[in-house]
Amino acid sequence: MKLTDLLRRTAEANPQAATLHSIADKAEELVEKRYSVRRMLREMESFAHDTKAMRLIVDALRQLPYLPTLEQVDYKPYMALIACSPENFAYCYLSNDLIAVYEAGYRTAELMFFCDLLRCMRGRSYLNCVTNRVCDYFFRARRDALRHIVTPLKEFEMQYAESRMKELEKAVFMLKVKMYKWHTFTAENMARMCGMSYSHFRERFETYYGCSATEWLRRERICRIMEDMTYRPELTLKEVAERNHFLSKSNFHDFCLKRMLKRPGKLKREGYEKWCERRLAYYNNHSQACYR
Numbered sequence: 604m605k606l607t608d609l610l611r612r613t614a615e616a617n618p619q620a621a622t623l624h625s626i627a628d629k630a631e632e633l634v635e636k637r638y639s640v641r642r643m644l645r646e647m648e649s650f651a652h653d654t655k656a657m658r659l660i661v662d663a664l665r666q667l668p669y670l671p672t673l674e675q676v677d678y679k680p681y682m683a684l685i686a687c688s689p690e691n692f693a694y695c696y697l698s699n700d701l702i703a704v705y706e707a708g709y710r711t712a713e714l715m716f717f718c719d720l721l722r723c724m725r726g727r728s729y730l731n732c733v734t735n736r737v738c739d740y741f742f743r744a745r746r747d748a749l750r751h752i753v754t755p756l757k758e759f760e761m762q763y764a765e766s767r768m769k770e771l772e773k774a775v776f777m778l779k780v781k782m783y784k785w786h787t788f789t790a791e792n793m794a795r796m797c798g799m800s801y802s803h804f805r806e807r808f809e810t811y812y813g814c815s816a817t818e819w820l821r822r823e824r825i826c827r828i829m830e831d832m833t834y835r836p837e838l839t840l841k842e843v844a845e846r847n848h849f850l851s852k853s854n855f856h857d858f859c860l861k862r863m864l865k866r867p868g869k870l871k872r873e874g875y876e877k878w879c880e881r882r883l884a885y886y887n888n889h890s891q892a893c894y895r
Contacts, residue, residue: 605675605676605677606630606664606671606675606677606678606681607627607630607631607677609663609664609667610623610626610627610630610660610663610681611623611624611627613659613660613663614627617659620655620656620659622650622653622655622656623656623659623660625650626647626650626656626660626684629646629647629650629680630647630677630680630681630684631677633646633647633679633680634676634677634679634680640679640683640716640719640720640723641723643679643680643683644683644686644687644720644723644724646680647680647683647684647687648687650684651684651685651687651688651689651693652688654690657684657685657688657690657692657693658690658692660681660684660685661685661692661693661696664681664696665696665700670701670704670708671701672710672712672713673712673713673716679716682697682701682716682717682720683720685697686720686721686724686730686733687724689729694729694730694732694733697733698732698733698736701713702714702717702733702736702737703736705717705740706736706740709755709756711755711756711760714737714740714741714764715760715763715764717733717737718737718741718763718764718767718768719767721733721734721737721767721768722767722768725769734768734770737764737768737771738764738768738770738771738774741756741760741761741764741765741768741771742771742774742775742778744756744760744761745761745765745775745778746778748761749778749779749782773811776797776807776808776811777811779796779797780793780797780808783796783797784820784823787820787848788820788821788823788824788847788848789817789820790804790805790808790815790816790817790820793816793820794816804816821862824847825862825863827846827847828843828847828859828863828870829870829874831843831846831847831874832870832871832873832874832875833874833877833878834874834878836874836875836878840852840855840867840868840871843855843867843871844867855867
């Protein structure tokens with residue numbers, strides 16, 4: 604059954620709500636002419652501020668024995684109408700009765716439509732929770748795919764959502780950087796791991812991190828060297844160099860002198876001293892606690 608039929612029955616039962624007939628006529632026109640999502644929002648927004656009509660529509664949809672989906676040909680105009688309403692009851696229906704159920708039932712097609720809808724409505728703060736839910740659905744699927752865990756979503760569905768939602772695109776990019784930073788220290792290799800051209804990767808990285816990928820990876824490398832020197836006293840300098848992808852001890856020595864302004868041997872001694880101080884402080888605190 605079309606949602607417009609339900610709306611017309613609701614209008615007949617509530618003669619005082621004359622706006623319902625106008626909404627139904629507009630929805631049929633939008634479906635017939637196959638307007639874009641942006642045009643649907645522009646046409647339906649004028650009706651969204653009629654609180655009485657919106658409450659009748661939401662209450663009627665809640666009483667449906669089935670979930671509104673893309674199987675109804677007039678589904679899109681009514682979702683655009685509800686999303687345009689700033690009323691709390693409309694938002695709760697959208698977030699809790701639709702998006703949450705779509706998530707649980709893996710209704711990816713409907714959530715992909717909401718990616719288009721939310722993209723056109725970016726900047727409306729009352730839809731932040733809906734945006735977070737939709738982004739989280741596709742983000743979890745991408746995370747599972749990167750970890751080689753089976754996911755019911757297809758690759759093109761995840762790519763479609765990422766291309767529509769800037770928040771999702773940023774989160775996925777930063778997840779890839781976080782995962783791949785352990786496998787390389789060069790920006791070119793990381794760009795290849797992320798499946799991007801180097802120029803595109805470099806531009807995206809500077810936008811999200813505020814620095815170049817090369818500089819960021821260099822800082823990560825220095826932090827990992829310091830962690831090995833401070834927390835792994837059993838490692839030799841050669842092992843530290845190998846763990847951090849240096850081809851030789853001489854390359855490691857030159858890097859430490861140039862970037863950390865100290866020789867590896869001195870860094871090793873300072874790290875060992877910090878490790879001894881930390882261990883001594885731990886035993887002192889532990890012994891004091893035992894005597895209390």
